[in-house]
Structures are given as structure tokens and as C-alpha cells.
Amino acid sequence: MLGLKSILLGGIEFEVFGPPEGEATDEMEFTLFADRLAAQSTGTPVQIRFKDGQGIQAGLTEVRYLGVPGGFIETAQLNEAGQTVDTVARFQPAYEHLHPAGTRFTLVRPSISLNGITGLETLVSGVYVDCLPGPGSEIVAEFAGHTLSDERLNEAMSESEGIQVLVESANLPAVEPGAPVLHRGVMAGRVKSREVGEDGTPHFRIAIRKNFAAAVSRNTRFWPIPGAAVEAGPGVMKMQFSGISALVQGGLAFETFGSAESPVTTGAKFPLFASEVAARAISPPVRISFENGQGLLAGQTQVRYLGLPVGIVESVSPVSGRVEAIVRLNEGYDFLRREGSAFTIVRLDISLKGISGLETVVSGVYLECVPTESGKLTDNFKGVSLAHADQKQAEEEGFEVNVVTAQTTISEEAPVFYRGLPVGKVERKRLSPDGRSVTLVIVIQRPYASLLRENTKFWDASGARISLGLFYLKVQAVSLDALARGAVAFATPNDAQMGPAVRPGHEFSLNAGPRREWLNWSPTRPDSP
Secondary structure (H helix, E strand, O other): OOOHHHHHHOOOOOOOOOOOOOOOOOOOOOOOOOOHHHHHOOOOOEEEEEOOOOOOOOOOOEEEEOOEEEEEEEEEEEEOOOOEEEEEEEEOHHHHHHOEOOOEEEEEOOEEEOOEEEOOOHHHHOOEEEEEOOOOOOEOOEEEOEOHHHHHHHHHHHHHOOEEEEEEOOOOOOOOOOOEEEEOOEEEEEEEEEEEOOOOOEEEEEEEOHHHHHHOEOOEEEEEOOOEEEEEEOOEEEEEEOOHHHHHHOOEEEEEOOOOOOEOOOOOEEEEOOOHHHHHEOOOOEEEEEOOOOOOOOOOOEEEEOOEEEEEEEEEEEEOOEEEEEEEEEOOOHHHHEOOOEEEEEOOEEEOOEEEOOOHHHHOOEEEEEOOOOOOEOOEEEOEOOOOHHHHHHHHOOEEEEEEEOOOOOOOOOEEEEOOEEEEEEEEEEEOOOOOOEEEEEEEOHHHHHHOEOOOEEEEOOOEEEEEOOOOEEEEEOOHHHHHHOOEEEEOOOHHHOOOEOOOOOEEEEEOOOOHHHHHOOOOOOOOO
């Protein structure tokens, strides 16, 4: 450890490395080295020629072997004739054997490349030269160093000997020139430029390396690589990154799905698909018509079989009073096109039986396919818009009554309860002709219609009830749906007081809340055995 005086005034240190050669005399001259490493490096000078010497500092830049300093760059100067940076390195005596023929000297510095971030430690320690000894035993003194520019030059040569293709899209994604083009996760080329064709269509000009050119055929498909993707679902949250280069510049990927067609040459044009999911959907167009296409999104809505994505909705449009979705299926799923297969829109559905399609809150609406076991292939289907068609049918066949109130926040689809059991719903909500009251049109399921009598009482069961005591706070709600939409409840007096049965369309009044005796009513259902 240096003393305080050395810290304040500086100082010079000396040491004899190796066997002493004789005593010093007055006025003898010595070389002042930059540091201890430079002073120790007394070996034979080794010439290393770099095409790019950025970051090298004569007298300071270390030469390392397995991460340990074994020498340093003594001098560095520009060779104007050869347009190179010529350096002289010296090694410590213990490392003199590290420069046989074939040794690779690589200049290491911070670099963001397709393979990620390298040389990050140089932000602290400074640029250094890494030494990888060659296989030979003959010690030589001249080497060609390696730099990042050499690698880029080799890449450019590989790309120039390959092919260049155009990938078109009406709206180009945020992918910048220089971004990687991947094939099965391997860097197969690079985005050369963003251009606009003679017909006004924007496109990417892509250079494919020579050894990947054969992987591009007429039915090859391209899609953008997201820098980061998030997949979420019940019980899972997954984040995926495509690499530092794709995160900064974006990127493209390509693959040939199915049998490859004829190869292409420079200038070939390809459409850019929105995603890998869209690119994989290669079947003929399958037309599916729905009464209600709410939630279907072109290029985003998935087609699923047994819960797995097997296709995508390519387009959505109104046709003859219905919604027509054009679907493309992935390779190997043509059996889903058999006559009789059922395509159902799965969306969030809150019904009397509970909540279904909850996963669509995260994944979005999707089409679920249930195929038939046999049948000829077809490309036209009539889809189902509701996941619970049987529930809808039961509700449509229910018993309808009107409940009138001066005003209410209860909305359509709100549940109707009897003794805490959901037995119906608010089908419609309308204003009276004179504008002085609101009518809730309520549908009660047929099995419970006999409970509706002349003396039946309806009340607003929305929200939550809060009970406060000295040592407790109790919050009670009828259901989650009741908190969101409001709710209605009803009760019927005991057998002798219930009154005669009512007809469909009978009108009741909506009370603000129940009286205590209403909650104690417990009549026998008239149609019970």
C-alpha cells in the first residue's frame, strides 16, 4: 500500500526482474516504464498489425492470456502505406512461449453485436489484446491482429455473394437497416435498407448470405421479430427476448412451411406477414360466418384445437347481414375442414351458470374448433357466436315479467336471484312512454316461473352489504356480477298469502330493499311434487 506522501507527491518504484546483471554506477540511465507490468515485460518484441486500432494506448494496453496480463503494447503507430495500425508487444519472461505460429491476437473492446454484448469488462479495465496461442511450436514475431471490422468485412462478403430479396408490406414495422434476419434462430442475413418501390409499396431490401440462399424458395414466408414478447395466461407470465440486436434494431425471420418450391434469385418479392403465427397458417382460405363477430380481429384472433393455436383469422368483414371470418390453418390441420366441424367464438361470458372464457381477458377472443371424425373437406362453415348456446335458448324460453321503478342503475344482463339462487336475468331496460319511470324486462327460467305470484315482491339487490361491529367489519355481496351490473331479487309469501299465478308481462314494482318479513317467507313451490 502506498504511503500518504506518495499519494500526495507521487513517486518512482524500482525492482530487478530476473537474475541481476551487475551493479549500477553514477549517472547510469534507465528507462521509466508506465507501470509494473510494462517494466516486467522484457521479452522479444512481437509485431501485431491491426486493421482497426481504436482504443489501443501505447504503454498501457495489456496483452492477456486466459484473462491474466502477460504483456503490454509498447508502441502503436499508423502505417499509412498499408492503412493499418502497427503495434509492438512485449511479454513477461514467463509468457514468452505464447506467440508461436498461428497465435490469434484479438483486440477486445465493448461491442454490441448480433451475438449480444461483448467486452463489457473493458468499460472498467480498458481495451486489451487477448492472446490465443497457436498449435505450432515455432516462435515467430509478426502477426495479423483481429478486430471487429474484420468480422464485419467477412459478413459483407458473404452477403454480397448471396442473394438480395424484397419483403413488402403496406406498413413497414420498426426494423432498421443493419437488423438481423434469422432462419431457425441463426443469423442468415441482414436488412440492407428500407425503400419504396415504383408502385408505391414500401419494402425491405434484405441480403441473404450465400450459405443460406438455398433456404429461400418461392413459398418462403417472412415475419418481423419482436424485440421482446410477453405471454400471459392463468398462472403464467413468460417474457421472451430475441437478443440485444433485435431489441435495439428489430429484426426479421423466415421459414418455408410445407414442401419447398423452386429457389429464387436476386430481386424476388415476398409479402411480410404480421407474425410467425400468421406465417405458419398456409391452408386454403376457410370462410366461417357468424351472427355476431364481436371481438374477432384480423391478423390476431387465433384458431385453437384442443386449446392449442392451429391457425389465425386473416380477415373479418360483414357479408349479407352476417360477419364472415376468413381463416387460415397451419400445416397438418386440414382435418379441421371436414363438413360438420364446429367453430365457436370463445369470449368472456358471464351467465347464470357462472363465468366462462376467463382466459380471453388476457389472450383475447379466439375460435375453438371441434372436428368431426369423418367427412369430405369444405371451406365454408356456419359458426357459433355464443359459448353457451344452450343457456341462451333456456333464457329465451323463460317467463317474462316487467318490474317498474322511478329510476335505477341496474343494467341489462344483471342477474335475478331467488333465495340467493340465480334464476333469471334482466333482458332489457326501457324508459316508459311518458318518461316518468323505467321498466326492467326480466326473464325467469321456466322451472322457477311458478314462484311468480300476484303478491311477489321485487327489490334492488345491487352492491354489497357492510356490517360494522365493535371488533369486526363484514362485507357481503350477492355475487361478483351483482357488483358490476347490479342485481334484482324477489320473494313470494307463504302458501296462503302468495296469491294467484300471474301471466307473462305482469307488472311488478321494484322496491329499494327488502323488508325483514320478506326474507323469512318460505313458500312451497306450487309445481313441486
